[in-house]
Amino acid sequence: MFKTTSFSFLLPTKIEFGEGAVNLLPEKLKEALPSSNNSACRILVVTDNGIEKQLWFSAIVDMLETAGYGIEIYSKVTANPKDSEVMAIAALFHDFQAGMVVAVGGGSAIDAAKAAVLTAGLGGEPALFQDRDQVDSLLSKARENKSASIIPPLIAVPTTAGTGSEVTFSSVITDTTRNTKFTIKTPAIAPALAIIDPQLTHTLPPALTAATGMDALTHAIEAYTSQASEPISDACALHAAGLLSRRLPTAVKDGKDSRARSAVMSGSLLAGLAFSHADVGAVHCIAEALGGLYDIPHGAANSVCLPEVMEFNLARGESADLSIADRYAALSAAMSTDESEEPKNSALSAINRVRWLSAEVGLPDFSSFAVPPEDIPLIAERAASNGSNENNIPVYTKQDYTQILEKLFETGKK
Ligand SMILES: [Fe+2]
Numbered sequence: 001m002f003k004t005t006s007f008s009f010l011l012p013t014k015i016e017f018g019e020g021a022v023n024l025l026p027e028k029l030k031e032a033l034p035s036s037n038n039s040a041c042r043i044l045v046v047t048d049n050g051i052e053k054q055l056w057f058s059a060i061v062d063m064l065e066t067a068g069y070g071i072e073i074y075s076k077v078t079a080n081p082k083d084s085e086v087m088a089i090a091a092l093f094h095d096f097q098a099g100m101v102v103a104v105g106g107g108s109a110i111d112a113a114k115a116a117v118l119t120a121g122l123g124g125e126p127a128l129f130q131d132r133d134q135v136d137s138l139l140s141k142a143r144e145n146k147s148a149s150i151i152p153p154l155i156a157v158p159t160t161a162g163t164g165s166e167v168t169f170s171s172v173i174t175d176t177t178r179n180t181k182f183t184i185k186t187p188a189i190a191p192a193l194a195i196i197d198p199q200l201t202h203t204l205p206p207a208l209t210a211a212t213g214m215d216a217l218t219h220a221i222e223a224y225t226s227q228a229s230e231p232i233s234d235a236c237a238l239h240a241a242g243l244l245s246r247r248l249p250t251a252v253k254d255g256k257d258s259r260a261r262s263a264v265m266s267g268s269l270l271a272g273l274a275f276s277h278a279d280v281g282a283v284h285c286i287a288e289a290l291g292g293l294y295d296i297p298h299g300a301a302n303s304v305c306l307p308e309v310m311e312f313n314l315a316r317g318e319s320a321d322l323s324i325a326d327r328y329a330a331l332s333a334a335m336s337t338d339e340s341e342e343p344k345n346s347a348l349s350a351i352n353r354v355r356w357l358s359a360e361v362g363l364p365d366f367s368s369f370a371v372p373p374e375d376i377p378l379i380a381e382r383a384a385s386n387g388s389n390e391n392n393i394p395v396y397t398k399q400d401y402t403q404i405l406e407k408l409f410e411t412g413k414k
Pocket of ligand 1: 219302
C-alpha cells in the first residue's frame with residue numbers, strides 16, 4: 001500500500017475556514033497583504049451574474065467599501081470560463097488601476113481570476129501560459145526588471161464546494177477558437193488568501209451541490225490513485241473521500257444543514273490540496289474534453305464518467321509501486337458508513353459506493369448530455385492528449401478512451 005517516493009509540498013495560500021469567515025474579509029486582506037494595507041487600495045471583484053444578484057454578495061461589496069477599498073466588479077464569468085473573459089478581466093484590472101483581485105464564486109470565477117492575474121502581470125494571451133517553461137521564463141525576466149510583485153495578489157472566496165480552486169495551482173480555460181480546454185499550472189497563480197465560509201453554500205441549489213460535490217470526490221479518488229501521489233496528498237485524499245461520501249447526500253437534501261455543508265466544504269478543500277500536488281486522471285481527461293466541446297458542466301461530466309473509468313482502472317491498473325485494487329479497497333474503507341451492507345475493504349465496493357452516491361444525489365446519466373456518437377474519436381483523442389493522462393494508472397491510449405466512451409454511450413442508453 002505504501003508507495004516509496006520523494007516529494008515536495010508547497011502551500012502558498014493562507015486558509016481561513018469557518019462559518020462567518022467571510023465577515024473577516026477586510027481584516028484578513030490587510031493581514032495577508034500588508035503592502036496593500038491602505039484605504040486607497042482598489043479591488044477588482046470577479047464573479048458571475050448569478051452571484052452578483054445575491055444579497056450576501058452585495059453585503060460583501062458594502063463591507064469592502066466601508067473598509068475603504070475602491071471596488072470594480074466583473075460579473076460575466078461563465079461555466080467553463082473562456083479565454084475572452086480572462087482577457088476582459090485583465091484589461092479591466094489595468095483600466096481600473098486595481099491593486100488586487102478578489103474572486104467570489106465557484107471554480108469558474110476563481111479559475112478565470114487566476115488566469116487573469118497572470119495575464120495582467122505578464123501580458124499576452126492566456127493560452128501562452130499553458131507552457132510552464134514559458135511562464136517560468138517570463139516570470140524570471142519580469143522579476144529582473146522590477147522589484148515589486150509581478151503578479152497581482154489574488155484572494156479567493158469560494159461559493160461552491162467542489163473545485164478546490166481556492167488552493168490549487170491550476171486554472172482550466174476554454175480556448176474559444178478551437179473549442180478546447182487548456183490548463184495553466186504554476187504556483188504563481190495560487191491565491192494568497194482563501195476565505196472559505198461554508199455558509200456561502202447554504203443557498204446553492206441541490207443539483208449544483210451534487211455536481212460540485214462529486215467533482216470534489218473525483219479529485220480525491222483520482223489523486224489517491226495517481227502515479228504522482230505522495231503521503232501528504234494521500235492523507236488529504238482519503239479524509240476528503242470519507243467526508244464527501246458520508247455528508248454529500250445530506251448537503252444535497254437539506255442545504256441549510258450546517259454540519260453537512262461544513263464537512264463537504266472541508267472535503268472539497270482537502271481534495272483540492274490532494275490533486276493540486278498529485279494531479280487528477282482519466283475521468284478529468286474525458287470531462288475536460290466534453291466541457292471544451294459541448295460546454296457540459298464539469299462536475300456533472302466527472303460524476304457520470306467516474307464509476308466507468310474506475311472499472312477500467314481496476315481491470316488494468318497496476319504500476320511498479322501502486323496497486324489500484326489496494327487503493328480502491330482503502331478508499332472503500334474510508335467511504336463506508338456503519339449502515340452500509342457493502343464489504344468495507346473491497347475495490348469493487350468503492351465503485352459501487354460511487355455509483356450509489358451518484359444516484360442518491362440525483363446526477364444525470366450520460367445520455368442527457370446529448371453528445372454525438374460520431375464524435376467519439378475526437379473526444380478520445382483529446383482525452384489521450386490531456387497532460388493528466390500521464391498520471392493515470394494505467395496511462396490510456398486513444399483506443400482505450402474510445403472503449404471507455406463506447407461503454408458510457410452504451411450505459412447511458414439504459
Ligand atoms: Fe475537477
